[in-house]
Structures are given as structure tokens and as C-alpha cells.
Amino acid sequence: MSTRGEADVVPAAFRATWARSVHLFRSFLVEQTDPDRFYGELAVDSAAQVDSWHPLQGALLLDVGGGPGFFAEAFERRGATYVALDADAGEMRLHGREPGPRTVLGSGTALPFADGSFDVVYSSNVLEHVADPWTMADEMVRVTRAGGTVICSYTLWWGPWGGHETAPWHLLGGDFAARRYQRKHHRPPKNAYGRSLFPVTAAAGVQWAHERADAQVIAVAPRYLPRSLAWISRVPGLREVASWNLVIVLRRRAVDVGT
Numbered sequence: 001m002s003t004r005g006e007a008d009v010v011p012a013a014f015r016a017t018w019a020r021s022v023h024l025f026r027s028f029l030v031e032q033t034d035p036d037r038f039y040g041e042l043a044v045d046s047a048a049q050v051d052s053w054h055p056l057q058g059a060l061l062l063d064v065g066g067g068p069g070f071f072a073e074a075f076e077r078r079g080a081t082y083v084a085l086d087a088d089a090g091e092m093r094l095h096g097r098e099p100g101p102r103t104v105l106g107s108g109t110a111l112p113f114a115d116g117s118f119d120v121v122y123s124s125n126v127l128e129h130v131a132d133p134w135t136m137a138d139e140m141v142r143v144t145r146a147g148g149t150v151i152c153s154y155t156l157w158w159g160p161w162g163g164h165e166t167a168p169w170h171l172l173g174g175d176f177a178a179r180r181y182q183r184k185h186h187r188p189p190k191n192a193y194g195r196s197l198f199p200v201t202a203a204a205g206v207q208w209a210h211e212r213a214d215a216q217v218i219a220v221a222p223r224y225l226p227r228s229l230a231w232i233s234r235v236p237g238l239r240e241v242a243s244w245n246l247v248i249v250l251r252r253r254a255v256d257v258g259t
Contacts, residue, residue, distance in 0.1 A: 011078050016227040024224050028161075030160050039070035046124055046153075047074035053218060053249050054149035058078040059119040064098055064108045064140060065126030080120070085111065108136040116145040125245070127154035128162075128200045129191070134208045146254045149213065151213035151246040152170040157199035164191045174199065202239045202246045215250040223247040 014127035024045060028249045031038040050056060057079030061069055066084025083102045108123070109132055121140045127133035133154070140150050144219045155161055163170025166177035166189050174193030181189045209217050221230045222243040233239050233246060 004068070005151045011044075012048060012052075014045075014052040016049075016225070016230075017074070018226045018228075020045070021224055021226050024243070032165075036070075040074075042124075043071040043074035044069060046122075047080075049223075049247075050075070050120065050122055050149075050151055051078050053151065054120050056120070060117075061120040061122060062113070062118045062137065062143065064111070064121065064123040066103065069103065071124070074152075079155060093119075109141050110137060113143045115142055115150075115187070117143045119145060119148045120151070121148070122151045124153050125155055127152060127205075128157070128181055128198055129196050132224070133200055134204070137205075137208055141212060141250065141252060144252045148252045149165075150222050150250040150252065151247065153245060154200055154205070154207065155245050156202055156240055157245055158201065159242070159244045161244060162199070163193075165189050166191070166193070166199060189210060202243060205246055205248050209248050209250060212250060213253075215252050218251050219247070219249040221247055 027038045027041045034224055041136060044247070047159065050061075056075060057081045060073055061080040061082055063082065063084045065073070065086055066072070067086055069084060072082045072084065079130050081102075083104065084179035085104045085106050085108065087105070104112065108126065108130060121144045123136070123140060131137050137150075140152065144150050151198055155164070159162075161167050163174065163177050165206070166174075166181045167182050170193070174197070178193050206220060208221065209215075220233050222233055222239075223245040225232065225243070229242075232242050239246070
């Protein structure tokens with residue numbers, strides 16, 4: 001009797017369970033020491049989550065800020081044609097990886113694609129690194145076709161990981177946290193406050209999403225938390241601290257309002 005190879009295994013459906021949350025948080029602990037494990041497990045989880053909002057089989061997907069391409073295999077296993085964009089050529093080659101064949105160098109705030117080019121436009125943990133994050137989010141909506149899906153996920157500033165490697169000291173100020181990191185490690189942090197790391201909030205993202213007349217809000221949820229804690233994203237103040245990371249899902253309207 002023959003057995004199926006790894007490539008033939010059907011990817012698991014997405015389940016926002018407590019066990020999944022614990023697994024992800026354990027992966028976060030090895031981000032610096034074992035990036036292949038961390039990004040690989042996050043990619044598999046992310047592709048499953050996106051697939052639950054928009055079927056990836058046959059979809060043309062743009063990953064804004066795709067970096068070194070850890071997500072490509074996970075999305076392609078679910079049947080998507082994966083296109084990545086990154087503004088930094090160095091980021092594309094992190095951890096000894098080479099960019100994939102459909103990787104584009106360009107700005108997230110001025111995407112080099114025509115209106116309505118993609119079925120799914122996705123961004124994972126990028127908006128907090130952009131000085132004008134909602135311009136980038138606007139661009140993501142622009143290049144999504146009518147009926148397509150936009151998914152923005154970003155780290156909240158007032159959450160436990162808002163300062164990235166300088167956390168939790170960022171809660172006392174981004175500049176203070178950066179100076180403390182420099183003193184302790186004798187090098188500046190990779191994520192420079194005010195240059196490549198910015199204090200993005202849940203409130204700003206929710207406001208942006210609901211002001212889009214050309215897209216319907218499908219979901220606003222804490223990305224890494226179990227489904228039973230989804231209500232946290234609806235409580236102002238609490239969601240800034242407890243959500244950790246917010247995911248916003250929009251469906252591009254078939255006809256723009258007012259046209």
C-alpha cells in the first residue's frame with residue numbers, strides 16, 4: 001500500500017484554539033535563536049488563517065512586506081499563486097534565504113501594481129514599521145479586486161511586544177527603550193523607534209477600516225489569541241494592551257459606494 005508524500009498532505013483547517021495560541025507563543029521565544037522554526041510555524045498558521053477568510057486555491061495573493069519568503073511555501077501548498085513585495089533588498093535575503101521568483105522590490109505605500117490586480121492582499125507585522133501605515137493599508141485595498149479580501153495584521157504598540165526587541169521598556173517611551181537596549185547590548189536595536197518602528201494602535205486601525213466606503217469589514221480580532229477571547233478586540237483600551245497583535249479583514253465591495 002502506497003503512502004502519501006508530504007507534498008500530498010492536505011493542509012489542516014484553521015482552528016483558533018488555546019492549544020494553537022500556546023504553540024505560537026512558544027515559537028515566539030525562539031525567533032532569534034531558531035528563525036526557521038519560528039517563521040515556518042507562523043507561516044503555516046497564517047496561511048490557514050487567511051484560507052479561512054478567503055479560499056486560497058486558485059487565488060492570486062500579494063504579501064506586502066514578504067521579506068525572505070518564509071510564507072511562500074505555506075501559501076502555495078494551499079493553492080495560491082504567491083507574489084511578495086518588500087521595500088528592503090536586505091530583508092529579502094535574511095537568514096541565508098533567497099527571494100522567490102515572484103518577488104518585487106517596491107514601496108508598500110506606493111504599490112507598483114494596477115488597481116484590482118489581486119484576489120487576496122495580505123500583510124503580516126509590517127504596518128508598525130511604516131511611518132504612514134494607513135497609506136499602505138489604502139494601497140492594499142486599491143490593488144484588491146472587487147470581491148477580493150484584504151488582511152492587515154500588525155503588532156500593537158501598547159501590547160507586551162510593541163517595542164519588539166526593546167520590549168517591555170517601550171512602555172516607558174520608544175527613545176528610552178532604544179537607549180537602554182544600546183547600553184545593554186552595545187549595539188542599536190534592529191527596529192529603530194521613529195525610523196523603522198512606530199506606535200500603531202488598534203483604535204487607529206479600527207477607525208481606518210470602518211471609514212473605507214469601498215470595503216466591508218469582515219473581522220477584527222486578536223490574531224494570536226483563541227476564538228473565545230475575540231471579544232477583547234471590541235473593548236477600547238483593553239484591546240490595546242491585551243490583543244498583542246490585531247488582524248483586520250476587509251472584503252472589497254463589488255461597486256464602490258458613490259459611483
